[in-house]
Amino acid sequence: MxxxxxxxxxxxxxxxxxxxxxxxxxxxxxxxxxxxxxxxxxxxxxxxxxxxNIFAINQNRKLTKTIGILVPYLADPFFAEIARRIELSCIEAGFWPTVFSAHGEQELENNALATMQSLRPAGALIAPLGRRSDFEAVRRFAEDVPTVVFDSNVNVGEAFVGHDNFQSTELIVDYLCRTGEPPCFFEMPPLNPNANKRREAYVMAMENLGQTPEIVQVDGASWEFEQIGLEGGKRLIEQRALPSNTVLCSNDRLAIGLIAAAYQKGLRVGHGPECAMRIAGHDDHPWSRYTCPPLTTVSQDYSSIADRSVEILFDLINGGNKYQSRVETLFKGNLVLRSSA
Incomplete structure (x- = not known):
């Protein structure tokens, strides 16, 4: 031959x-x-x-070397970065990661779960959509496949690894109150549990500081957060409807849109007497350091979330036994001070 x-x-x-x-x-x-x-x-x-043909080899094995990874919106650099780190950890351990995106849609999330299950994966790492998820479909999948949930704490799977939204939100609210006018909270209708937790944490932090919480919600029901922040922000600025000149956004992507709205309306963003607004975000999104001005935010620990998620999953795969109770691991955020606030 x-x-x-x-x-x-x-x-x-x-x-x-x-x-x-x-x-x-x-x-x-x-x-x-x-x-x-x-x-x-x-x-x-x-x-x-x-x-x-690794797929064919896997189909002939009782335990495959495939790891399924599902994120809600792979076009978001936040999820792309988390998925990248998880993927590399799986490859290094000798597994074959396969990444799926729900593209913000329940039907596509269900299709991804069904496709993953057909691959007979050794395990899965999933960040569900949240409110838009078909909870029963996610639950059935997690009952059949060793599953670790990350980012969006939907109560399925053997473990959850994510971000301590209450700690991080309290941290940035305290900073904003100490350094200027207390912030209002800028959000859209929540798409996942993180958004709800951040709103609750903002209210608690403001009340603990003796301040009055002010929540401003703009319309939007998609994953185009920057566009929602831009259009909603422009309307609020035009109507002079923002109750504070300091604005804490529910996430960095909304904040990026709001910074663009302020620019288009001729308002200077930053920390100083010549500035009309202070804007802060949440997540330390990969683009947040490149906005103009660079965005003050509170970080998520990308590396620790990815590493711990993979570590727990491999423990489940190698041990072959479920935990006695669902394990939850939260990593604290750090204040990232830049020019916007």
Whole structure:
């Protein structure tokens, strides 16, 4: 078969004089075969440029090496960054991550869950849509597949790993009150549990400081947060409807839109007597340092959330047993001071 492209494992076994069971053993775990055999296989792989069909291998195994990763909106750099970190950790551990996006839609989230389940994954890391999720579909999936939930704390799966919204919101509210006019809270109709928690945390923090909470909600029901912040912000500025010149946004993407709205309406954003508004956000979104002015915010610990999610999932996979009770891990945020507030 010299000079011919190897099409399957049977042909590779023939040209390499290595049994098919040994090749299967190698592809499942290279360290499980002797070093001399492993070298012989790798020489044949390089010579014949053969790549195994990992999907087919997985389907023939009781436990696959596939890890499903589901995020609500992959176009959001926040979720892209978390997924990237999780994906690299899975690859480093010898697993095959497959990333899905719900694109903000319940039907697409359900389709992604069904597709993941058909792959018979060893486990899954999912950030559900939240309010738009079909909770029963998510619950059924998590009952069949070892699942760790991250970012959006929907009560399914063996564990949740995410951000301490109450700690971080209190941190930035305290800073804004100490350094200027107390903030109003700028939000859209909440799409996931994080948004509700941040509003509740804002109210608690303001009341604890003896201040009156002021919540301003703009219309919007999509994941186009920047556009919602821009259009809603322009209307509020035109109507002089913002109850404070300091605005804490529910997330950085809304804040990015509001900064653009202020610019378009001729208002200077920043911390100083020449500035008309202070604007702050939440998350330390990858773009927040590049706005004009750069956005003051409170960070999420991307690395710790991704690493701990993967660590718990591998513990579930390797242990084979469910925890006695659902485990929840929250990481604190840090204040990130920039020019906008």
């Amino acid at each position: 010299a000079g011919q492209k190897i099409k399957n494992m049977d042909e590779l076994a023939k040209v390499s004089s290595i049994s098919r069971p040994t090749l299967s053993k190698y592809f499942n775990d290279p360290e499980s075969v002797r070093k001399t055999t492993r070298q012989k296989i790798e020489t044949a792989l390089e010579k014949y440029d053969y790549r195994p």
